[in-house]
Amino acid sequence: MTGDKARYNQIEFIFSTAAVSALFLDGGLKTYLLYAYKQSEQSVERIKPIFASYKVLLKGYLFVLAMAFVCMSLWMPERILDWGGATARALFLSMVGFVAVWYRIADKPSRVFILSIPVYVAAGALIWLLGDISDTGFSIALVVPHLLAVALAAFIGFSVGRGNMCALIVHISAALKYGWPILASVLLTMVVANFGKLYAYNYxxxxxxxxxxxxxxxxxxxxxxxxxxxxxxxxxxxxxxxxxxxxxxxxxxxxxxxxxxxxxxxxxxxxxxxxxxxxxxxxxxxxxxxxxxxxxxxxxxxxxxxxxxxxxxxxxxxxxxxxxxxxxxxxxxxxxxxxxxxxxxxxxxxxxxxxxxxxxxxxxxx
Structure with a gap:
């Protein structure tokens, strides 16, 4: 990868965009989860509905993203790597971040690697198997493993009950009431952290x-x-x-x-x-x-x-x-x-x- 500086820089730009975007995709639920656990007298059962609501949110994102990919494939195929890759990775990072907090609460923090490491291995394997570093190869490597992991978490993994839109709205409202200063501070921090790469990529x-x-x-x-x-x-x-x-x-x-x-x-x-x-x-x-x-x-x-x-x-x-x-x-x-x-x-x-x-x-x- 580092042998092709232009391609490396493009991927770094995508990763930076995804890192900033991922901060807001959970609606503040990740930030709120640990605080809700403390307020619920450290009861995992009482915070399971928050996870169920987050799974509803993931399903909604996957549906919207599927429609967006269809539109991009028809009218803007040249933008799939930049937009599609950044969006898929952002959703994956959001999911991993939420699950990491969940496993911390369950005293099993290393289990998050069960979701993250296979994705990185699969992405590298796809690039190697495709035998090139074209836009198509990188698009498949970035999009497919990341979205499969998100779909696994949203539809199959984690027995936390069934969520619904009403509960999702209630939980996001509570999360934003508690955590909006944190989200704003994280946004500022991430903009500063990624400003150099974004500026260098363009100028x-x-x-x-x-x-x-x-x-x-x-x-x-x-x-x-x-x-x-x-x-x-x-x-x-x-x-x-x-x-x-x-x-x-x-x-x-x-x-x-x-x-x-x-x-x-x-x-x-x-x-x-x-x-x-x-x-x-x-x-x-x-x-x-x-x-x-x-x-x-x-x-x-x-x-x-x-x-x-x-x-x-x-x-x-x-x-x-x-x-x-x-x-x-x-x-x-x-x-x-x-x-x-x-x-x-x-x-x-x-x-x-x-x-x-x-x-x-x-x-x-x-």
């Missing part, structure tokens, strides 16, 4: 887009470490009635991030010898992306303490502050754009963490 050179995307791909290793610890501990941290900060858990979390950072740098260093890229891409931009990712992960961890006490307006405040710092740096500084974006991302993430720390300190004092 910068193919090489700059490739290098920026490669840096973010290596930084995903750190995010995996973040998800491993925060995902495992999310339920415990969220339902805990203690007001104190869990220092030992946070220490384990920071050690995990440090180890993941070493792995990310090592992977970038050895990537040329493995044939993934032509030369080592470790530079200032790469380091800034790593710093941004570390701070973003720490911020995500700290937000759990605000989510559990329903102080989500502070989460939105921190995201607005970070986005403001990012925008100001991009607009009012004057040096190469790609470095400017990477620096702005790191500074914005740092301001986000400082805002969250001050918020937690004030809440604890009160």
């Amino acid at each position: 910068l050179s193919e090489k700059e887009m490739f290098n920026f995307s490669f840096s973010q791909r290596m930084a995903l290793i750190i995010q995996l470490g973040h998800l491993a610890v925060s995902g495992y501990m999310a339920k415990h941290l969220f339902v805990s009635e203690q007001r104190r900060f869990h220092q030992k858990t946070f220490a384990v979390y920071l050690i995990t991030l440090l180890m993941a950072t070493i792995v990310a740098y090592s992977a970038a260093w050895f990537a040329p010898s493995l044939g993934f890229i032509s030369s080592t891409q470790i530079d200032t931009t790469f380091t800034l992306i790593i710093i941004y990712t570390l701070l973003w992960c720490i911020g995500g961890y700290l937000e759990l303490y605000l989510n559990r006490v329903n102080r989500n307006s502070l989460v939105l405040g921190s995201a607005i502050t970070a986005a403001g710092v990012f925008l100001a740096w991009v607009m009012f500084t004057r040096y190469p754009m790609i470095s400017r974006i990477a620096t702005a991302m790191a500074l914005g993430a740092a301001s986000n963490v400082m805002f969250l720390i001050m918020s937690l300190f004030i809440i604890r004092r009160n």
Whole structure:
């Protein structure tokens, strides 16, 4: 894939678009699920109707998407890869995100990989079997495995009862009432995180887009470490009635991030010898992306303490502050754009963490 930079950049653009779009497809139900579990005295049975409503939502999306694919095939076949691939992946990411929270509640967080890993393997196998990297090949690889997994979750998997439209509306209303500040903050965060790739894809050179995307791909290793610890501990941290900060858990979390950072740098260093890229891409931009990712992960961890006490307006405040710092740096500084974006991302993430720390300190004092 990395041998064809234009194709790689196109796929990165699709993935970025899908990541932002996926945030809103669940109507806030994913954000609400853990809070509803806490409010229901930690009863899984009492939150099953929320999952049933989400399955109704998935079925509706699949029907609309099927109609859209028919229309695109007839009138805009050249857009199936960009639009169809991004939409299918966005729906898949939404489903995986919701199911991941469900399995955290059930104390079986690793089970989400039963849905996610086969999809990634199947997509890679389809590309290999088709023997090319044409639009048709990539369209099939992106669309078919992702939508099959979504259909499996919507129609066959998970015995949570039958949902209906009335219950769906009730649950989405409750979810938005609780979580709209979180959704807004996540939107701001994702726009900042993907701004570099989207800007580079449209305005910068193919090489700059490739290098920026490669840096973010290596930084995903750190995010995996973040998800491993925060995902495992999310339920415990969220339902805990203690007001104190869990220092030992946070220490384990920071050690995990440090180890993941070493792995990310090592992977970038050895990537040329493995044939993934032509030369080592470790530079200032790469380091800034790593710093941004570390701070973003720490911020995500700290937000759990605000989510559990329903102080989500502070989460939105921190995201607005970070986005403001990012925008100001991009607009009012004057040096190469790609470095400017990477620096702005790191500074914005740092301001986000400082805002969250001050918020937690004030809440604890009160």
